Amino acid sequence: MNMNNIPSPPFSYLSSQQSFLDLTSLDKIITEHEVSRQEAFNLGAKIKAALLHSRASLEQNISKEEISSLQNRLEELVQEALLKDKGQTLNKTSRLANLSHLFGDYVRYKAYIHFLDTGSLVKQSSLSDMLTDEEYLSGIITFNRDLARYAVGRATERDVNSVQLARDLVSKVLDHLMECDFRNGPLRRKYDGVKYSLKTCETILYELSVTGCDIPKNSHVREAKRARIMDDSMPYDELDELRKRMVNRDELRETVIKICRDAQKAAKQAIYALHRENVHEAEKLIGQCEQCIIGQLRPIIDKEPQLRYGSFANVMEEYVEAKMFHAWLLSEGGANDFSKQPTGKVLMPDEFTEIQNQLEPEDYLGGLCDLTGEIGRFAVKKGTERDADGVKLCLQTNTSILYAIESLSKLPGGGIGKKMDPLRHSVEKLEKMLYELSLVKAAGRNITAEIDNEMDPMNES
DSSP states (O other), rough: OOGGGGGGOOOSSOTOOOOOOHHHHHHHHHHHHHHHHHHHHHHHHHHHHHHHHHHHHSSOOOOOOHHEEEEEHHHHHHHHHHHHHHHTTTOOOOHHHHHTHHHHHHHHHHHHHHHHHHHSSOGGGGGGGSSOHHHHHHHHEEEEHHHHHHHHHHHHOOOOOHHHHHHHHHHHHHHHHHHSOOOOTTHHHHHHHHHHHHHHHHHHHHHHHTTTOOOOOTOOOHHHHHHHOOOOSSSSHHHHHHHHHHHHHHHHHHHHHHHHHHHHHHHHHHHHHTTTOOHHHHHHOOOOOOOOHIIIIHHHHHHHHGGIIIHHHHHHHHHHHHHHHHHHHHHHHGOTTTTTTTOOOOOOOOOOOGGGOOOHHHHHHHHHHHHHHHHHHHHHHHHHTTTOOOHHHHHHHHHHHHHHTSSSSSSSSSTTTTGGGHHHHHHHHHHHHHHHHHHHHHHOOOOOOOOOOGGGGTOOO
């Protein structure tokens, strides 16, 4: 056999001493969460079907026993879902799967049957205390669509009294909602629909009046302040307390955003300081970011877990990136000597002891992906110094990170999937840079290796 026809082995981008990043423990957490999420989806499908059957039963000529049986089944499923979600999302920001949406629909249904029984709005205190304020509000807002539909049905029977009751309750709910400050979001969009529900009811009453029905004048006039004291159709005290809680939550959100802005700025500046080889300043800034998270942000997040996503999650990701870049640059023995090669150490999730209880898989993986961008910048510096060993270390680290993330059973949310293509692109650029440095060495001339300005597509800021 002619050995010239046998290709040589692939180039060894990874040294024999280079160990792959082991994310087994993180993969286990992600897998367990995905299993719980899928179980929640399956349970949610049962709740959705039970809600549809229960709502349909109200408009069917079936016995009270059958209606009660359907309602009991719905209550059992909702209670099961609430307990399951509480166990899985303790200190988390959001419900599993689509349970929050379904709990809002459950409140909507409870509000409807409560109206049919009493003509009043259901109290939040009469529902499970595991339902959130947002779910209760979502339910009573969308419940107004049911009132508008109910008014159409009763108007078909020319039942003026029932139409008036529906119209009056929609009007009172709208009056209260107008006192709330709904930021742009799901509740705001749903709130806008209440106005159309009221318009529907008003139009129906007008049409009934012009076709011969006797409509009492000013039956819904808002004598407001005085009438509110005597009105038992609205739980005004509970609604006022709910509004105050929302105002307080909005104030906390503003506080979190402000603190997060300062903390994120400190983490970014720490990374810039490390690139400038100003280690003392970088460590000081990382410490400031850490203190913001532990001393100022964590108490607020513990009190209001739903504020975790958004600004706080971005800070956690930026802090992880800065902390990991600092550890990666440490030379042997822990000394910050930039004349020596970095150790290339990549911190694992359990090594973030100061914030471990606050660190989510999305935070760690987001910071890990962004770390490869900073390593790419460092490789550019090494490339201009003709340091092939330094570039190869950067390539080994980024390749190891790429393989580790690709080995996960499933990527979590938080935009991690969007960072994978830039990460692969970064590895390819480093491979090309190493090749170009080999050309420089072979040519024996002082030429500059071509370096693409898009070396760091993930860390433009």
